[in-house]
Amino acid sequence: MSLLCSETGEYIEFGTVLMAGKRPDSEYSHALSEEALRDIPESEKRSTPCQRGDGGVDIHEAFSTRNFNGAYTWSGFKSGAFRFSISAETAKRYLPRHLAHYSSDPKLTMTLLATALH
8 A cells, every 4th residue: 555644645755755743642653745844844843852742743754665656655654763843733733634643532633624624
């Protein structure tokens, strides 16, 4: 299976920048493309990882293998070295679809997705 960006929903082309977003209170990382991270201002990027429960997202380098269609593969996806973190407010503003992956609350998920569509 091809790897989709958790924010844009688009395939991430093999050879392009591949990153992973992860919250400290989750055991899972989700793929992020360069396109998804491009608009986050440098001033919003923190050099230290998030604290458990603060709602922010840690951004890590990631890697995967190539799929037959030229995208990265989902099955080979792994996160690597920490690059930066963003606060909960920054994540809500720039990565609302990505945040929805962490929610077990259907109302919160729908609110985040509705915000992303505006």
